[in-house]
Amino acid sequence: MTDLTLLDITDTAASLAAGDFSAEALLDAYLSRIGLHEGDLNCFITLLAEPAREQARAADQRRARGVGRLSALDGVPIALKDNIDLAGVPTTNGMARLRTPARDSEVARRLRVAGAVLIGKLNMHEGALGATTDNPHHGRTQNPWRRGYTPGGSSGGSAAAVAARFCAGALGTDTMGSVRLPAAYCGLAGLKPTYGLISTRGVVPLSYGLDHVGPLCRSHRDLGVLLAVLAGHDPDCAESIQGRNALDGEAVDLRGLRFAVPLTAAATPCTDGIWEDFEVHVDALRHHGAVVVDAPLPSPDPTGTRLAGLLISEAEAGHALAEHFLANREDFSDGFAKMLNYGRTAPAHRLVAAQRQLAAVKVQMHKLFDRAELLLLPTTSQAAFPFEQAPPPGQADFTQWANHAGCPALSLPCGLSPDGLPLGLQLMARPLADGRLLAMAEAIAPLLPALALPVPGN
Amino acid sequence: MTDLTLLDITDTAASLAAGDFSAEALLDAYLSRIGLHEGDLNCFITLLAEPAREQARAADQRRARGVGRLSALDGVPIALKDNIDLAGVPTTNGMARLRTPARDSEVARRLRVAGAVLIGKLNMHEGALGATTDNPHHGRTQNPWRRGYTPGGSSGGSAAAVAARFCAGALGTDTMGSVRLPAAYCGLAGLKPTYGLISTRGVVPLSYGLDHVGPLCRSHRDLGVLLAVLAGHDPDCAESIQGRNALDGEAVDLRGLRFAVPLTAAATPCTDGIWEDFEVHVDALRHHGAVVVDAPLPSPDPTGTRLAGLLISEAEAGHALAEHFLANREDFSDGFAKMLNYGRTAPAHRLVAAQRQLAAVKVQMHKLFDRAELLLLPTTSQAAFPFEQAPPPGQADFTQWANHAGCPALSLPCGLSPDGLPLGLQLMARPLADGRLLAMAEAIAPLLPALALPVPGN
Numbered sequence: 001m002t003d004l005t006l007l008d009i010t011d012t013a014a015s016l017a018a019g020d021f022s023a024e025a026l027l028d029a030y031l032s033r034i035g036l037h038e039g040d041l042n043c044f045i046t047l048l049a050e051p052a053r054e055q056a057r058a059a060d061q062r063r064a065r066g067v068g069r070l071s072a073l074d075g076v077p078i079a080l081k082d083n084i085d086l087a088g089v090p091t092t093n094g095m096a097r098l099r100t101p102a103r104d105s106e107v108a109r110r111l112r113v114a115g116a117v118l119i120g121k122l123n124m125h126e127g128a129l130g131a132t133t134d135n136p137h138h139g140r141t142q143n144p145w146r147r148g149y150t151p152g153g154s155s156g157g158s159a160a161a162v163a164a165r166f167c168a169g170a171l172g173t174d175t176m177g178s179v180r181l182p183a184a185y186c187g188l189a190g191l192k193p194t195y196g197l198i199s200t201r202g203v204v205p206l207s208y209g210l211d212h213v214g215p216l217c218r219s220h221r222d223l224g225v226l227l228a229v230l231a232g233h234d235p236d237c238a239e240s241i242q243g244r245n246a247l248d249g250e251a252v253d254l255r256g257l258r259f260a261v262p263l264t265a266a267a268t269p270c271t272d273g274i275w276e277d278f279e280v281h282v283d284a285l286r287h288h289g290a291v292v293v294d295a296p297l298p299s300p301d302p303t304g305t306r307l308a309g310l311l312i313s314e315a316e317a318g319h320a321l322a323e324h325f326l327a328n329r330e331d332f333s334d335g336f337a338k339m340l341n342y343g344r345t346a347p348a349h350r351l352v353a354a355q356r357q358l359a360a361v362k363v364q365m366h367k368l369f370d371r372a373e374l375l376l377l378p379t380t381s382q383a384a385f386p387f388e389q390a391p392p393p394g395q396a397d398f399t400q401w402a403n404h405a406g407c408p409a410l411s412l413p414c415g416l417s418p419d420g421l422p423l424g425l426q427l428m429a430r431p432l433a434d435g436r437l438l439a440m441a442e443a444i445a446p447l448l449p450a451l452a453l454p455v456p457g458n
Numbered sequence: 459m460t461d462l463t464l465l466d467i468t469d470t471a472a473s474l475a476a477g478d479f480s481a482e483a484l485l486d487a488y489l490s491r492i493g494l495h496e497g498d499l500n501c502f503i504t505l506l507a508e509p510a511r512e513q514a515r516a517a518d519q520r521r522a523r524g525v526g527r528l529s530a531l532d533g534v535p536i537a538l539k540d541n542i543d544l545a546g547v548p549t550t551n552g553m554a555r556l557r558t559p560a561r562d563s564e565v566a567r568r569l570r571v572a573g574a575v576l577i578g579k580l581n582m583h584e585g586a587l588g589a590t591t592d593n594p595h596h597g598r599t600q601n602p603w604r605r606g607y608t609p610g611g612s613s614g615g616s617a618a619a620v621a622a623r624f625c626a627g628a629l630g631t632d633t634m635g636s637v638r639l640p641a642a643y644c645g646l647a648g649l650k651p652t653y654g655l656i657s658t659r660g661v662v663p664l665s666y667g668l669d670h671v672g673p674l675c676r677s678h679r680d681l682g683v684l685l686a687v688l689a690g691h692d693p694d695c696a697e698s699i700q701g702r703n704a705l706d707g708e709a710v711d712l713r714g715l716r717f718a719v720p721l722t723a724a725a726t727p728c729t730d731g732i733w734e735d736f737e738v739h740v741d742a743l744r745h746h747g748a749v750v751v752d753a754p755l756p757s758p759d760p761t762g763t764r765l766a767g768l769l770i771s772e773a774e775a776g777h778a779l780a781e782h783f784l785a786n787r788e789d790f791s792d793g794f795a796k797m798l799n800y801g802r803t804a805p806a807h808r809l810v811a812a813q814r815q816l817a818a819v820k821v822q823m824h825k826l827f828d829r830a831e832l833l834l835l836p837t838t839s840q841a842a843f844p845f846e847q848a849p850p851p852g853q854a855d856f857t858q859w860a861n862h863a864g865c866p867a868l869s870l871p872c873g874l875s876p877d878g879l880p881l882g883l884q885l886m887a888r889p890l891a892d893g894r895l896l897a898m899a900e901a902i903a904p905l906l907p908a909l910a911l912p913v914p915g916n
Contacts (some may be wrong), residue, residue, distance in 0.1 A: 208817070235825055238817035319810035344807040351806040352777035359666070359696035367693055 004029035005165035006453075009222040012168055013072040016059075023059035023075030027052055027117055030077045034166045037456040041142045043161040045082045045092055046121040052077065055117040062115070072225045074115030079167040081158050082121040083128055084108060084213065085202035093204040094124040094154070096137040096331040098324060105202025106234045107171060107213050114229045119167050122157030126336045127321070128173060128206045129313060130154060131181055131395045134387050136333040143186060144454040145421055149384045150391075152182030158216050159186040164456045169217045169226055175206045176309050177379075177399025179214040180411040184379035184424025187413045187451045189220040189441075192399075193227060194431045195406030196241035199234035205320040207313040208239060209355070210403045220412055220441040227434065249435025252443040255289030260372035262297045262365075268397040271382040273418045278378045281414055281425050284447045285376070295371040297364055302397040305361055308354035309400055314343025315351050358404045365405035369430035374440055379424030383417040398426060408434040410441055415449040422451060462487035463623035464911075467680040470626055471530040474517075481517040481533030485510055485575055488535045492624045495914040499600045501619040503540045503550055504579040510535065513575040520573070530683045532573030537625040539616050540579040541586055542566060542671065543660035551662040552582040552612070554595040554789040556782060563660025564692045565629060565671050572687045577625050581615030584794045585779070586631060586664045587771060588612060589639055589853045592845050594791040601644060602912040603879055607842045608849075610640030616674050617644040622914045627675045627684055633664045634767050635837075635857025637672040638869040642837035642882025645871045645909045647678040647899070650857075651685060652889050653864030654699035657692035663778040665771040666697060667813070668861045678870055678899040685892065707893025710901040713747030718830035720755045720823075726855040729840040731876045736836045739872055739883050742905045743834070753829040755822055760855040763819055766812035767858055772801025773809050816862045823863035827888035832898055835859075837882030841875040856884060866892040868899055873907040880909060 004026050007015065015021060031049055038044060059075030069075075080086060083093045085101035086108045092098055104112065111118060123141045125133050133141045133156025141156045143149040144164040151160040155172025159182030162170050172179040174192040183190025192214045200211050215226035228247060234240040261282065265275040286292060318325075318340035325332060325340065332340070368375060377398045385392070402409035407428050414425035425448065429437035462484050465473065473479060489507055496502060517533030527533075538544060541551045543559035544566045550556055562570065569576060581599045583591050591599045591614025599614045601607040602622040609618040613630025617640030620628050630637040632650040641648025650672045658669050673684035686705060692698040719740065723733040744750060776783075776798035783790060783798065790798070826833060835856045843850070860867035865886050872883035883906065887895035 208814070235828075236821060238821050315806035316810050319807040319814070322807065344805060346806045347802060348773035348804045348806050348809040349777040349780060349802040351809055352774050356666070356777070363694060363696050370693075 005033055008219040009072065009076055009168045009217060009225050010219065012076055016075050017069055019063065023056040023117060024053065026075065027056040027077055030119065030165070030167060033164065037164055038166065040147070041144060041160055041164055041456055042139050043122055043141055043157045043164065043166055044120045045123050045138050046089055048089065048118060048120045052117045052119045059115055059117065070113065070115035071229055073111065073229055076116055077119040077167045078111055078116045079120045079122050079158065079161050079170045080108065080118065081124050081155050081170070081172045083124060083173055083204040084171055086118060086121065089121060091204065094126040094128065094135055094138065097328065098204065098331070101202065103202065106199035106237065107230050108202065110229055122161055122170060124157050125154035126333055127317060128154040128175060128178060129317065129336060129339060131178065132387065132391050133157060140387060143384050144456040145187065145384065148386050150185065150387055152185035152384060154178040155216065156182050159183055159188055162188055162216050162218060163454055169215055169222055171213055172216050173203060174212045174214050174403065175210045175313060176306065176403050177396040179216060180379050180399045180409060180424065180426060181395060183216050183411045185384040185422065187422030187454065188216050188218060189223050189410065189412055190214060190216045191223040191227065191410040192402055192408065193231065193434050194243060194246055194408045196239050197243040197246055197434060198230045199237040199240045201234055201237040205316060207309065207316045210309060210312065212403070220410070220438070220445050223410060224438045243432060246432040247435040249439035252439045254285065254443050257290040257374060258293050258372045259285060259290055259374035259376050260293050260295035260368060261377065262295060262368055262375050263300055263377060263398065267300045268302050268381050268394050270378065274378055274381055274423065277415060277423055278425070281448065282376065285444065288447060293372050295368045297368070302394060305357060305404060306396055306400055308357040309403065311343060311346060311350065311354045314339045315346060318344035361401065361404040362406065365401055365407065373429065375428040377426045379411040379426040383419060383421035383423055402428050407431045408437045410437060412441055412445055412448060413451050416451070463491055466677040467530065467534055467626045467675060467683050468677065470534055471683070474533050475527055477521070481514040481575060482511065484533065485514040485535055488577065488623070488625060491622065495622055496624065498605070499602060499618055499622055499914055500597050501580055501599055501615045501622065501624055502578045503581050503596050504547055506547065506576060506578045510575045510577045517573055517575065528571065528573035529687055531569065531687055534574055535577040535625045536569055536574045537578045537580050537616065537619050537628045538566065538576065539582050539613050539628070539630045541582060541631055541662040542629055544576060544579065547579060549662065552584040552586065552593055552596065555786065556662065556789070559660065561660065564657035564695065565688050566660065568687055580619055580628060583612035583614060584791055585775060586612040586633060586636060587775065587794060587797060589636065590845065590849050591615060598845060601842050602914040603645065603842065606844050608643065608845055610643035610842060612636040613674065614640050617641055617646055620646055620674050620676060621912055627673055627680055629671055630674050631661060632670045632672050632861065633668045633771060634764065634861050635854040637674060638837050638857050638867060638882065638884060639853060641674050641869045643842040643880065645880030645912065646674050646676060647681050647868065647870055648672060648674045649681040649685065649868040650860055650866065651689065651892050652701060652704055652866045654697050655701040655704055655892060656688045657695040657698045659692055659695040663774060665767065665774045668767060668770065670861070678868070678896070678903050681868060682896045701890060704890040705893040707897035710897045712743065712901050715748040715832060716751050716830045717743060717748055717832035717834050718751050718753035718826060719835065720753060720826055720833050721758055721835060721856065725758045726760050726839050726852050728836065732836055732839055732881065735873060735881055736883070739906065740834065743902065746905060751830050753826045755826070760852060763815060763862060764854055764858055766815045767861065769801060769804060769808065769812045772797045773804060776802035819859065819862040820864065823859055823865065831887065833886040835884045837869040837884040841877060841879035841881060860886050865889045866895045868895060870899055870903055870906060871909050874909070
């Protein structure tokens with residue numbers, strides 16, 4: 001029999017519906033891969049093999065009893081970044097310890113109602129405040145494409161686990177790029193939806209105005225499957241919105257599609273080959289009838305806005321984690337503690353200035369969508385790099401804009417760097433056009449080179 | 459001929475349309491009252507008699523040329539609080555000086571396009587950060603109902619000018635109650651619309667998340683006339699929303715209307731007679747078939763949330779005014795300077811804590827609208843008081859909730875205190891139900907005692 005973990009969620013759902021295999025067999029296939037490679041990759045902070053088995057059996061029993069499938073995710077193994085609450089399971093937030101919640105986060109609740117098999121909690125950059133997933137408490141998560149290389153972050157465990165086929169899909173969180181960035185580094189599709197469309201209740205806050213939960217998957221079509229389960233208004237979440245019709249999106253014809261490249265290569269220096277590869281994709285779109293329009297971000301300042309987002313995150317996470325910090329200083333690395341202290345004690349006017357800086361960017365970003373339906377950018381300015389190398393400061397330079405603007409954005413795998421590591425192509429659309437963005441991805445993905453699967457442990 | 463200033467905007471518009479009198483005659487009637495009573499009341503910081511005359515003549519010329527009326531406000535004298543930019547006219551923000559803007563604020567631009575006659579800029583509490591309009595730079599604005607009494611604030615000049623019939627309507631701003639509170643103290647109708655529905659671009663910021671522009675008028679029906687001109691998405695304002703359908707609202711039948719009283723008298727102490735008067739109105743609604751439902755705010759903390767709003771205002775206004783402050787310290791009173799310094803230099807985690815406290819209130823408030831379509835409260839816990847009396851600390855205790863929640867709220871005049879001063883009844887509805895809120899006011903206003911007009915200079 002084929003390795004069941006080779007199927008994406010969409011095909012898995014079809015096979016489970018057809019009874020080609022059981023949810024428990026599927027889980028066993030994933031657990032078997034975990035058994036083989038988790039020692040090398042270190043994706044999980046908490047593996048939940050036994051609860052997952054109960055959930056898989058429950059899915060199989062539903063099928064045996066003739067109950068209709070609860071959703072496309074019924075019986076499908078999904079894992080969660082470890083800043084997302086799952087009732088009764090520790091949430092570390094990538095720190096030594098943080099809490100064991102009594103209640104599910106809203107996204108975990110939705111996954112449960114959908115019948116998903118919740119297979120574990122995934123490693124991440126400490127506090128989600130960084131992008132290497134070189135975690136001082138839980139160790140490094142290796143990039144399945146190349147040992148010794150970062151999977152990116154902060155949702156590095158989520159990306160590595162999906163790329164290594166330890167789960168069919170995973171949830172990450174994205175405050176300035178933490179879903180799209182590791183998706184790009186690991187050759188995956190990753191989505192940050194419209195701000196507020198997926199509830200962040202029960203997710204450890206980094207920045208209330210920039211945080212998003214989003215899925216990482218092996219195919220762009222899987223993103224829509226997860227989004228349909230996760231999106232919805234949550235009256236208990238102050239940031240949650242009524243996103244009626246956000247998921248609508250009819251098929252996109254590339255002919256006549258107006259797209260723009262809002263930043264130049266000069267705004268953010270890229271390593272060799274990145275911008276050249278990106279331009280190949282721009283040309284491919286034009287070749288298929290899409291129209292490039294001129295819609296640049298006026299005087300973009302990627303460093304300034306990134307630092308503004310960082311200060312807001314340090315201050316807001318510093319507030320959110322203050323109680324635990326005062327009682328359990330040892331659960332924080334010195335570097336993370338220093339960042340939180342810096343943000344907590346900064347004078348309020350600096351925080352206000354940072355918030356206003358990003359509000360101005362939001363205004364600029366929204367205006368671009370009057371001229372172009374799609375904004376196109378590389379996802380990152382480089383491919384994955386060795387842990388030994390200092391992280392490039394501008395890792396989030398291309399992704400942050402969608403957080404500031406609250407607009408949906410996704411990364412598609414789009415080929416390999418000269419060095420043989422995956423690259424990502426980033427698509428952004430106007431707020432609440434999430435369904436339309438996915439439809440654009442559906443039209444564009446066939447133009448991009450298909451990636452082989454990584455060989456974990458390489 | 460009748461005193462033309464006795465007509466509300468709605469009747470004035472009908473008369474101008476019918477040609478009963480000219481816009482210039484109307485302006486003269488208002489200027490004549492200003493000439494008689496402004497010396498006593500001190501409503502204006504800048505009177506714009508000559509530009510207003512040009513605008514009135516332009517309105518009359520449009521009529522003479524057979525051009526259709528630009529809007530219901532065409533030829534109608536309207537005044538603006540002095541924190542709202544009018545091109546070429548000083549904006550003091552109630553300070554000694556602040557700026558002379560080259561551009562209109564978005565609301566001034568909309569009024570101009572509508573043909574309104576912009577008659578002047580009105581006194582206010584210094585920096586909008588207080589509620590007496592006892593202004594150290596521009597003097598006290600007297601309450602037209604009783605000399606020596608506050609008109610309330612911070613939009614005190616706006617309320618006094620409308621009550622004294624110096625203009626047909628005025629714009630104020632409302633961060634925790636600064637439109638509704640002076641409306642109540644001066645026997646007027648005042649509206650704070652849904653957050654973001656009216657652009658705040660070109661209005662001096664106090665708090666970006668709490669600030670609203672809103673109209674003060676002599677009748678509730680005039681509120682809708684002004685709202686229709688002022689509301690609309692402004693792509694240059696980060697806080698502006700797409701409020702499609704927010705102004706819709708069919709006639710309301712009180713029978714079966716579900717309303718709630720979210721706070722008890724115990725939550726905010728009221729002076730004698732206030733809560734008793736309020737209960738008379740509650741009974742009147744019930745008598746006409748409306749249904750009281752139980753929808754209390756869980757553990758309300760009016761003082762705590764008011765202090766949170768105050769800290770946010772001090773920090774954000776402190777940031778917004780920083781440049782002027784550093785160069786022109788003398789334009790700020792010591793008391794105002796101290797508040798801004800306090801907010802500017804507070805540690806960021808306190809600002810975050812205040813923002814989160816209000817975010818939690820927003821969640822609670824929105825849930826009330828699942829159980830009741832209308833929330834009813836007194837507008838203030840006392841009537842207007844003498845300038846010599848220390849301002850009651852809880853003046854905004856009943857109004858602030860609508861700012862935290864972003865929901866539309868209005869104050870209707872509802873009778874007199876035992877001491878003969880006006881009282882206000884406050885109505886709140888769910889966000890984006892502005893039109894429905896006005897329709898509820900239309901149904902409720904006839905149940906309330908009509909007020910005579912004040913005699914300025916009393």
